[in-house]
Amino acid sequence: GESVGLxxxxxxxxxxxxxxINCAYSNSASxxxxxxxxxxxxxxxFIIDIRSNMDKRQxxxxxxxxxxxxxxxxxxxxxxxxxxxxxxxxxEGYSGGYQKVTFGTGTKLQVIP
Amino acid sequence: xxxxxxxPRYLIKTRGQQVTLSCSPIxxxxxxxxxxxxxGQGLQFLFEYFSETQRNKGNFPGRFSGRQFSxxxxxxxxxxxxxxDSALYLCASSLVGAGRxxxxxxxxxxxxxx
Numbered sequence: 003g004e005s006v007g008l009x010x011x012x013x014x015x016x017x018x019x020x021x022x023i024n025c026a027y028s029n030s031a032s033x034x035x036x037x038x039x040x041x042x043x044x045x046x047x048f049i050i051d052i053r054s055n056m057d058k059r060q061x062x063x064x065x066x067x068x069x070x071x072x073x074x075x076x077x078x079x080x081x082x083x084x085x086x087x088x089x090x091x092x093x094e095g096y097s098g099g100y101q102k103v104t105f106g107t108g109t110k111l112q113v114i115p
Numbered sequence: 116x117x118x119x120x121x122x123p124r125y126l127i128k129t130r131g132q133q134v135t136l137s138c139s140p141i142x143x144x145x146x147x148x149x150x151x152x153x154x155g156q157g158l159q160f161l162f163e164y165f166s167e168t169q170r171n172k173g174n175f176p177g178r179f180s181g182r183q184f185s186x187x188x189x190x191x192x193x194x195x196x197x198x199x200d201s202a203l204y205l206c207a208s209s210l211v212g213a214g215r216x217x218x219x220x221x222x223x224x225x226x227x228x229x
Contacts, residue, residue: 034215045119045205045220046158053215091158097214101148102171105158 010089012110021079023109025092028073032094036103037066037077041088049077049090053097079111087113117142119208119221127227133194136224138206140187144219146212147189149181152203152223161204164189165212193226201228 015021027035033054038046052059052066052075059066065078075092089110095103120139128134140147148171149161160173164183181191187208193200203225207218 036217038220043222045207045222047220048217051215051217093158095214099214100165100170101146101163101209101212101214101216101218102160102173103148103218104160105150107157 010108010110012112014112014114015082016114017082017084019082021077021082021086021111023077023079023090023092023111025075025077025106025109026073027075027092027094027104027106029094029096029104030073031096032104034095034097035066035068035075036093036095037064037075038091038093038105039086039088040091040108046091082111082113084113084115087111119206119219121204121206121221121224123224124222125225125227127229128196129229130196130198132196133192134196134226135190135192136204136206136226138189138191138208138221140189140206140208141219144208144210145187146209146216147183147187148207148209148212148218149189149191150205150207151175152205153201158205161191163212170212196228198228201226 036051037049040046050061089108092106093103146165148163163171183189203223205223207220209216
């Protein structure tokens with residue numbers, strides 16, 4: 003498969019444990035935040051998003067937390083599975099204009115069976 | 116519904132050449148965005164097209180250009196290739212490209228410049 007990042011921070015998690023991936027964003031004007039998952043050889047895949055008027059949003063096995071005070075975003079994955087192994091990107095955008103999403107550098111999640 | 120498709124998947128060029136990459140969005144999607152992904156810089160926004168018009172542009176030199184056709188398919192062109200242009204080029208589509216819309220990505224075109 004294709005390498006999507008050679009110098010990414012890596013998080014290693016035991017199968018069945020919970021994973022927490024963190025992200026700091028930079029633009030105070032951003033009001034829309036997204037998490038993407040990128041598997042080897044594929045493009046980024048949408049996981050979950052959150053608006054700035056929320057501080058928590060839950061999906062299936064995933065939860066995103068937003069702390070606007072410190073410009074911090076986190077993705078929690080419950081009961082991590084081998085299929086969760088991938089690179090995870092946070093992204094920020096502004097809902098008022100056209101799409102121009104800014105991506106973070108990414109975190110590689112390795113699930114240990 | 117078919118996803119975003121990109122052609123070719125892999126490409127090898129030499130410095131000074133030019134290249135054209137193609138993207139077909141999801142049926143019904145009219146906004147197409149292009150990103151460059153490299154290990155050093157991550158995912159960087161190139162430009163966004165809607166109704167054959169470029170609406171937004173990232174910080175890339177003029178060697179990078181694009182266009183969109185009436186059927187929403189898009190192409191991007193890189194002229195006078197440099198070694199640093201080696202990257203994965205990703206295309207993403209959404210309905211109308213509004214700030215809060217979900218973008219759907221294609222698998223990318225891997226460009227290697229020798």
